[in-house]
Amino acid sequence: MLPADPSDMSYHADFHRKIASHPETSPILPVIDAHLHFVDFIQDTDGMKKLIAAMDAGRVAKAVLFGLPLKKKWDAFEKHAPHYYLDDNSRCYYFHQTDEIVAEAYLDLQAPARRRLAPLVCGFNPTDKNAARDIERMLNKYSFWRGIGEILCRHDDLTNLTNEETARVNHPALFDVYALCAARRLPVLIHQNSTSVSIHDEYEHLDELEEMLQKFPETVFVWAHCGISRRVFHKNYHEMVSALLDRYPNAHVDISWVVYDDVICTMLEPKKHWLETINRHPTRFSLGSDLCGHFEHLGRSLARYNGLLRSLSPRVRRLVSSENAERLWFRRGARRAGQARG
Numbered sequence: 001m002l003p004a005d006p007s008d009m010s011y012h013a014d015f016h017r018k019i020a021s022h023p024e025t026s027p028i029l030p031v032i033d034a035h036l037h038f039v040d041f042i043q044d045t046d047g048m049k050k051l052i053a054a055m056d057a058g059r060v061a062k063a064v065l066f067g068l069p070l071k072k073k074w075d076a077f078e079k080h081a082p083h084y085y086l087d088d089n090s091r092c093y094y095f096h097q098t099d100e101i102v103a104e105a106y107l108d109l110q111a112p113a114r115r116r117l118a119p120l121v122c123g124f125n126p127t128d129k130n131a132a133r134d135i136e137r138m139l140n141k142y143s144f145w146r147g148i149g150e151i152l153c154r155h156d157d158l159t160n161l162t163n164e165e166t167a168r169v170n171h172p173a174l175f176d177v178y179a180l181c182a183a184r185r186l187p188v189l190i191h192q193n194s195t196s197v198s199i200h201d202e203y204e205h206l207d208e209l210e211e212m213l214q215k216f217p218e219t220v221f222v223w224a225h226c227g228i229s230r231r232v233f234h235k236n237y238h239e240m241v242s243a244l245l246d247r248y249p250n251a252h253v254d255i256s257w258v259v260y261d262d263v264i265c266t267m268l269e270p271k272k273h274w275l276e277t278i279n280r281h282p283t284r285f286s287l288g289s290d291l292c293g294h295f296e297h298l299g300r301s302l303a304r305y306n307g308l309l310r311s312l313s314p315r316v317r318r319l320v321s322s323e324n325a326e327r328l329w330f331r332r333g334a335r336r337a338g339q340a341r342g
Contacts (some may be wrong), residue, residue: 016297018261024303028310029317030061031302032325035150035189035224035256035288038065038102041072041085043095045293048105052113058299061322064329065106066120066189067098068292069152070162085158092162096134099123103142118146118329120189126151126167132176139184146329148181149189149222154205156197156229168192170208175215182218187328189254194227200234206244213248222252222286222328228259237263238277245281252328256288260304269307278308282316286325 033055039045055063072082075090085092099121106119124134139145151174152158153167169192181188195204206227213221226241234240245251255264264274278285289301309317 015258015261019297019301019304022300022303024300024306026057026059026299027302027321028306029321030059031287031305032322032329033060033063033289033298033302034222034286034325034329035254035290036063036065036298037068037150037290037292038105039067039098040083040293041068041070041092042074042081042083043068043071043098043101043293044083045101045105046295048109048113051295051298052109052116054295054298055116058302060298060302062116062118062326062330064118064120064146064189064288064325065102066122066150067102069094069098069122069124069126069150070158071095071098085161089161092158094123094125094164096123099138103144106144107142114144119144120147120149121145122149122151125164125173126153126177127165127171127173129173129176131173132180135177136180145186147187147189148177149187150224151177151188151190153191154193154196154208155191156193156232168205168208170211174212178212178216178219181220182216187220187222187252189222189224191224191229192227193229193232194237194240195232195234197229197231203234203240206240210244210248213244213251217248217250220250220252220328221248222254224254225257225259225290226253226255226263228257228263230258233263238271238273242277242280245284252284252286252324254286254288255305255308257290260308265307268304270311275308275311278312278320279316282319283324283327285320286328287321 070092072085072092073090074081078088078090082088102119121135121138124131153169159166169190192209194206264270287305289298291298291301309321
């Protein structure tokens with residue numbers, strides 16, 4: 001998640017510099033970016049023209065694209081306009097128009113470019129029991145949506161800065177959403193921290209996810225960042241992820257944002273036990289940049305995974321880099337890219 005001008009934001013600048021300084025500018029084979037926000041936290045974007053150009057330059061064949069369900073407020077007492085949700089103490093609020101921003105930009109594309117994108121619906125409040133009705137209206141308005149998400153549930157600092165009650169994957173407001181997704185064969189991309197930033201001896205929030213995986217076996221869930229967030233960690237994390245994938249055939253994970261650098265690899269080379277985990281579940285992992293609205297470093301962001309891709313067999317490399325995301329987001333359901341209403 002890169003802000004508009006990361007040099008102005010010390011908390012987030014380190015991650016930006018890490019990506020910007022990566023020596024490789026593109027992945028070693030064409031990939032599908034399975035986790036890409038079209039806008040940032042003030043709903044700004046570089047736009048579709050720059051996105052497509054960055055995809056071309058960075059060997060990104062396709063992308064799973066969505067807005068941001070939250071908007072950062074610029075409070076009157078703050079001298080400087082925020083770009084990222086951690087820039088100051090102002091709150092974030094649910095911003096339903098984010099889907100319209102994505103939809104309008106998508107509709108401006110020609111059919112070949114549309115076929116490279118899988119747009120998702122995310123502009124709803126996950127603690128509102130009318131959420132499924134809001135989503136269904138958007139699904140009926142435009143026929144091109146390929147899934148739901150990223151739903152932002154437990155998310156450490158972002159949770160603390162968000163108005164409304166705490167969102168969680170097993171909030172009753174989401175039950176009808178999951179049922180709707182099963183009925184329409186739409187996968188759900190969900191952010192749910194596995195634990196809190198202060199509890200590392202147990203998985204404080206994992207039971208909430210498992211409850212939903214059990215309760216909605218026909219709903220396909222993609223767990224963003226494998227449940228990792230800033231300052232969220234646990235010894236032998238790979239064992240939990242592998243066991244979860246063993247137990248629930250409807251569970252998938254994406255490797256995006258900080259999980260690769262902080263947990264999966266050392267100096268951009270994957271740890272042996274994570275390679276074993278991926279090889280044990282080769283059809284359940286995909287890769288994402290998690291960029292937010294600004295695409296200059298799209299190729300470099302995905303090139304960070306080259307160490308992982310080089311360590312995999314050709315078959316597993318293809319699955320993780322593109323085929324799993326293709327199957328989940330581009331082939332599922334009856335909607336065809338290039339068709340739209342509105």
